[in-house]
Amino acid sequence: MAKYDPVTMKDWQIAEIAEAEMIPFDEMCERLGIPKEERIPYGQKIGRIDYLKCLERLKDKPDGYYIDVTAITPTPLGEGKSTTSLGLIEGLGKRGVNVGGALRQPSGGPTMNIKGTAAGGGISLLIPMTEFSLGLTGDINNIMNAHNLAMVAATSRLMHEFNYTDEQLAKRNLKRLNIDPKNFEMGWVMDFCAQALRNIIIGLGGKMDGFMMASKFGIAVSSEVMAILSVTTSLADLKERLNNITVCYDKWGKPITTRDLECGNAMTAWMLPSINPTLCQSVEKQPVFVHAGPFANIAVGQSSIIADQIGLKLFDYHVTESGFGADIGFEKFWNVKCRFSGLKPHVAVLTTTVRGLKHHGVNAGALPCPPGKPIPKEYFEASPQTFKWLEDGVQNAVHHIRTIKKAGINPVVCINAFHFDSKEEHDLIRR
Numbered sequence: 008m009a010k011y012d013p014v015t016m017k018d019w020q021i022a023e024i025a026e027a028e029m030i031p032f033d034e035m036c037e038r039l040g041i042p043k044e045e046r047i048p049y050g051q052k053i054g055r056i057d058y059l060k061c062l063e064r065l066k067d068k069p070d071g072y073y074i075d076v077t078a079i080t081p082t083p084l085g086e087g088k089s090t091t092s093l094g095l096i097e098g099l100g101k102r103g104v105n106v107g108g109a110l111r112q113p114s115g116g117p118t119m120n121i122k123g124t125a126a127g128g129g130i131s132l133l134i135p136m137t138e139f140s141l142g143l144t145g146d147i148n149n150i151m152n153a154h155n156l157a158m159v160a161a162t163s164r165l166m167h168e169f170n171y172t173d174e175q176l177a178k179r180n181l182k183r184l185n186i187d188p189k190n191f192e193m194g195w196v197m198d199f200c201a202q203a204l205r206n207i208i209i210g211l212g213g214k215m216d217g218f219m220m221a222s223k224f225g226i227a228v229s230s231e232v233m234a235i236l237s238v239t240t241s242l243a244d245l246k247e248r249l250n251n252i253t254v255c256y257d258k259w260g261k262p263i264t265t266r267d268l269e270c271g272n273a274m275t276a277w278m279l280p281s282i283n284p285t286l287c288q289s290v291e292k293q294p295v296f297v298h299a300g301p302f303a304n305i306a307v308g309q310s311s312i313i314a315d316q317i318g319l320k321l322f323d324y325h326v327t328e329s330g331f332g333a334d335i336g337f338e339k340f341w342n343v344k345c346r347f348s349g350l351k352p353h354v355a356v357l358t359t360t361v362r363g364l365k366h367h368g369v370n371a372g373a374l375p376c377p378p379g380k381p382i383p384k385e386y387f388e389a390s391p392q393t394f395k396w397l398e399d400g401v402q403n404a405v406h407h408i409r410t411i412k413k414a415g416i417n418p419v420v421c422i423n424a425f426h427f428d429s430k431e432e433h434d435l436i437r438r
Contacts, residue, residue, distance in 0.1 A: 011290070013129030014426060021129065022136035025290040026052070029134055035286060035294060039107075039321050047283060049144045052135050055283040056296075058313045059242070065320035071105075073319060073350055076328040076421075077337040077411070078358040079404050082366045083378040087128065087423035091358045092328045094131035097291040099324055107293060108326035109284070109314035111300035112147065113140055114228040115198035125300075132290045133297070139287060143297060146236070146281040147198050147227050153249070153274040154196050154230040160270040161186065161193070161254045161263070162209070165218045184263055190256040194223035196230050232274070234306040236281060237299040238347045239313065245282055246275045284314040294321075303330030307339050312348040319350070333357060333407035341414045355411045357420045359404050359436065361428045362386050367403040368396030389429040397435055404436070 011021045030038070032054040036046050045061045048054035076095065078086040092108055099106040110133065113125035124140040126133040133139055142148060165186045167176065173183055197204070204224035210217035227233070231252050239245040250271030253262040265271040284298035298314040301307050308330030318325035329336030337355060345351060365386055366376055373396040374383045385393055404420065411418040422433055 011130050018126065018128055018132060019136065021132055021290060022126075022134050025132070026134050026136070028292075030288060030292050032286065035288060039294060041321075047280075049285075053138060053144065053285055053287055055144060055280070055285050056317060058283050058317060061317055062320065068320050070319040070350075071321075071323040071325050072354075073315070073352045074324060074326045074354050074356065075337065075340055075352045075416075076326060076356045076358060077333040077340070077407070078331070079360075079363055079407055080332040080334065080367065082360075082363045082376060084382075086358050086360050086363050088328045088330075088358050089125050089133070090127040090129065090131045091356060091421050091423055092131075092326050093127040093133060093289050093293075093295070095356065096293045096295065096326050097131060097289050099326075100289075100291060100293045105323040106326065107295060107318050107322040107324075109296040109298060109310045109318050110328060111308075111310045111330065112143055112297050113300060114147070114226060115141070117200075120200060127289075130290055133287055133295055134290060135287070139297065143287075144280075144285045146285075146299070147233075149277050149281045150230055150232045150236065151196050151198065151227045153277040154193070154227070154232045156274055156277065157252065157254050157265050157268065157270050158193055158195050160265075160268040161191070162217055162220075162222075164268060165220075166210070166215070169218050170214060184267060185257040185259070186263060187256050187258045187260075188218055188220040190260070191220075191222070191254070192256070192262075193231075193252075193254045194225050196225050196227045198227040200226060228300050228302060229305055231306075232278065233299060234301045236278065237301050237307050237309050237311050238344060239282065239311070240316075240347065242275075242279075242282060245278060246272065249274045249278065282313065284311060284317065301330075303336045303339060307343050308336045309340055309344045312344060312350075315348065315350060333410050337407075337411060337414075341416075352416055355414075355416045355418050357404065357407055357411065357418045358423055359420060360423045360425070361397065361432045361436070362425065364400035364404060364436065365393055365396040367400035368398070371395040371399035373400065387427040389432055394432070394435065397432060401436060 031051050032048050045057045076088050076092045078088050096108045118124045118140050126136050209222045210219040235248045250266040252265045255263050284296040287295050287297050296314040298311040329340040376382050408418050
């Protein structure tokens with residue numbers, strides 16, 4: 008195995024070396040005992056696993072241990088949940104344990120912005136890194152198409168209702184839905200943070216170019232379709248959920264759904280390949296599924312139930328992660344994802360950093376860290392002043408520990424250490 012120096016090497020340099028030694032998709036499947044009829048390859052490196060065939064074959068096998076990785080309230084640069092998840096997977100793998108995991112797919116917006124990809128960092132890295140960061144096997148593209156199909160159906164229906172009488176609509180097997188152009192729940196989506204498209208006017212052309220109305224673009228992973236992919240348990244479940252999305256409202260405030268617009272089944276067709284999770288691997292050649300990636304602040308914030316179901320059958324230890332902090336990510340993991348899946352984690356890992364806990368020491372005068380601006384140098388120093396920040400900020404971790412314990416789950420606190428941390432700072436957190 009190649010040697011990497013995570014202190015001097017950038018993540019892309021580590022990934023480039025690791026990918027040269029990457030286990031091919033078919034060979035990884037052979038190691039996991041996945042037969043050819045359950046494999047859907049996408050080139051040599053990665054591929055999907057047919058969830059239905061795999062789960063049917065392994066239905067009588069007991070589940071492995073279920074581990075969720077969460078965090079304190081994150082700072083703008085993140086606390087390292089993905090890094091911790093991958094490090095835990097690799098660490099257990101070093102001990103000869105049959106271990107794997109499931110992570111969320113990153114969005115193109117944050118990847119191209121200040122936060123960067125969600126592939127972990129250093130040696131705790133997911134590969135192939137470029138493919139992972141830029142679309143992988145097309146799930147986000149399928150979500151965009153399915154979501155925007157609903158918007159096309161709604162806006163074209165609005166145009167027809169404006170242009171045609173009830174009799175003309177009936178000849179086209181359509182009935183008037185009385186769509187209110189000022190009351191749309193959905194907008195359009197793309198996989199970027201495009202500020203200029205957040206509030207727009209559409210339909211500026213002629214009579215057959217749509218109805219002129221205010222509209223909007225959001226980032227693709229904010230789509231309800233992405234949230235549905237995360238919590239779906241079967242193709243039938245996916246189809247039912249995609250037919251019950253509220254797109255807009257009529258003039259009396261009644262919801263108009265994808266079922267009313269008769270586009271839910273077509274959306275399901277777009278999403279059909281995406282119900283199967285993609286198999287990637289860590290730098291140290293441990294198997295990791297990548298499936299779904301909704302945000303936790305506006306959606307459920309979890310990788311998919313299906314990826315967890317497969318992982319728990321294939322691995323003795325299955326590691327997954329929850330978005331944002333435990334007060335939102337773990338809460339939704341426990342109260343939404345686990346309720347839909349019927350699964351219960353054996354343990355939760357609470358990720359912390361010295362830098363992050365200092366940031367939360369606001370009562371002790373911690374300096375702010377605005378997104379997009381350099382972190383104040385005091386955060387990299389161990390001084391009497393910053394010790395007070397840290398001591399005050401530890402209460403944030405205590406709050407999240409209590410949140411996890413309310414679910415009856417034992418939390419393990421992990422310090423995601425950096426070279427500028429001091430032993431005294433780590434000791435303070437442990438106390």
